[in-house]
Amino acid sequence: MSATKSELLQGTLDLLILKTLAAGALHGYAIAQRIQQRSDDVLVVEEGSLYPCLYRMEEKGWISAEWGRSDNNRRAKFYSLTRAGRKQLEEETVLWERICRAITLVLETA
Numbered sequence: 001m002s003a004t005k006s007e008l009l010q011g012t013l014d015l016l017i018l019k020t021l022a023a024g025a026l027h028g029y030a031i032a033q034r035i036q037q038r039s040d041d042v043l044v045v046e047e048g049s050l051y052p053c054l055y056r057m058e059e060k061g062w063i064s065a066e067w068g069r070s071d072n073n074r075r076a077k078f079y080s081l082t083r084a085g086r087k088q089l090e091e092e093t094v095l096w097e098r099i100c101r102a103i104t105l106v107l108e109t110a
Helices: 012-021 028-038 047-059 083-109
Strands: 063-069 075-081
Touching (some): 012 047, 012 063, 028 075, 047 063
């Protein structure tokens, strides 16, 4: 995340990546671009955050990776969601919705 942009809560990047990959396989740069575009340029995922997260998620079995060619014909690692990743996406989405409701309740009563 860029220092001038909103900081993500711990674990939120996992959810954003899983949701982004639910639509299909993408390489790292495309994942970051899609998150930035879908957030109206509020969320900027830096390489220093993205790739360690992708490697960790691959180790957990939530995503898989294979080498391929990007749109500009460069060699790139493409990431896709696994069955375990789809399950994790469902679990994290439910948790995120609970957290959002709880924060909203606090803000409305404060």
